[in-house]
Amino acid sequence: MIFINSIEILELQKYSVTEIDRSLIRKQKRKLFADIDLSDNGMLDYKGIYLTKTDCETAIEDLENSDYVEFYLYLANNNHLFNDFLVNGDESFFTKFSQESIYKLPDFVNFISPYFAPRFDKALLNAFTEFKSESVNSRLKIIGILQTQMLIQPTDINVAFKNLSVAITSRISQIEKIAQEIKKETTNYDDKNIDEIEDLVKDLFPSGFLNALPKYFQSQINKIAAAINQLQLAIWDTFNKAMVCRQLLGHLLSLNIESVGKQTFENNYKTVKQADERRKHIDKLHNILNSFESKAKTIANARELIYQAKPYLFNIKAITKETDITYIGLSIRVAFDAQNFVIEEVNKEQSSDNLSLQRLLGFQALKIVLKNAWEVTQLIGSLDLQNDFRINRYNPNKETLQNICNQLNVPTPQLDFGKIPLYSFVILDGEITHTDKDSKPLPITNSFIKKDVRYIGLNLKVEVFEYQSVKFHLKYIQPDGTLKTGTSSPEGFSFSNDTVIILNSVDI
Structure with a gap:
């Protein structure tokens, strides 16, 4: 008109x-x-x-x-x-x-x-x-x-909302069509370019615009959410791309949704988020393993490999809530590489080139190597290993090492390193804290004065999946390499601490 x-x-x-x-x-x-x-x-x-x-x-x-x-x-x-x-x-x-x-x-x-x-x-x-x-x-x-x-x-x-409503409906149909093409594997999207779909969805359905619209459009916003959810399900089934699904669901949940499906969308987001986080931890662990391939095959590096790998193994296990085949495979890979490092240094120290000198020195250098090898071997045993690997590789090598130690009178005590526990939180980061008696942070460079009391602690940044009670055992290693203990210290540790971790905690 x-x-x-x-x-x-x-x-x-x-x-x-x-x-x-x-x-x-x-x-x-x-x-x-x-x-x-x-x-x-x-x-x-x-x-x-x-x-x-x-x-x-x-x-x-x-x-x-x-x-x-x-x-x-x-x-x-x-x-x-x-x-x-x-x-x-x-x-x-x-x-x-x-x-x-x-x-x-x-x-x-x-x-x-x-x-x-x-x-x-x-x-x-x-x-x-x-x-x-x-x-x-x-x-x-x-x-x-x-x-x-x-x-x-x-x-x-x-009349006032007609053409916008038509445009939104058209865009919903566009996403539904893409989802169907992915399901039928007739799409132009593949593993290499499927991540581009996030930008497409955000451009088609800008949350900043849609969330400003009046209630007249609520039904269509709900349909947008349903279409995006179907799209991410198709991507999950076809490409198994947790990161893409997570981004799509994250955008979906940024919309003002009022439908019975919202709980389903939130549950789907939780599932793909955990899968994406698990993939990231797996990738980081692979990077660690690859980085050690170029390092010297020493017992010290074997120990360092395990210490670097354990937090990621802990997180992978926590997210999965079980020891699945991927987790066990990674754990065995860490154990295999670490054991090879130990074997390499022990064999090198026993080689004919070093034997004469070793006899002259009373095999002292070899004994130190064997002591460290025994400790790291038991550390390897604390990893979750498949029975076949433990029986056919780990145990025979451990027995051989123990026999060599016995021949040279090197003690072989049973050390308790503890298995990787199964908890419902992941460790995102950690830092050593240095505070005064009132928990006020102090610079690490502050000199220590006898009359001052200083406290060293550990702060972990975590993501929690559910409420739980956790007992932490901590070790303080003194400058001379010995474990600091007191009268109330648990065996093998400096102290323990019971902590209740609630949902949405970020620091413990």
């Missing part, structure tokens, strides 16, 4: 409502039609819109209603921005919008709504197609448009 301000085309802006009567209207209409007849194309150029006599006649009929005369005068003289928006869609009206008392008049809203609703619809659609999530101006634009909704009467709501 074209908006034509009759007051403007008749040039009645300078008159008051009471002055504008039928006589004045007829006079100005004759003048208007005469100008049209004299024009080159027989039409009136009204703000870039060409009007016929019939168009003008229809618009002028509105002046039979005195209320309409008042409204047209208001727009022509007091609200040029609104008037121009209605005529040609100039969106300066939104950016410079200010609340007017006349907007609260039901008669004015009834008068203006049929013209305003289709213009509003077009502006809203443009804002959607041009929306950039990172742009502040995009966000301000949608806010500016939506704050004018009071100018739309209920009977015109469908």
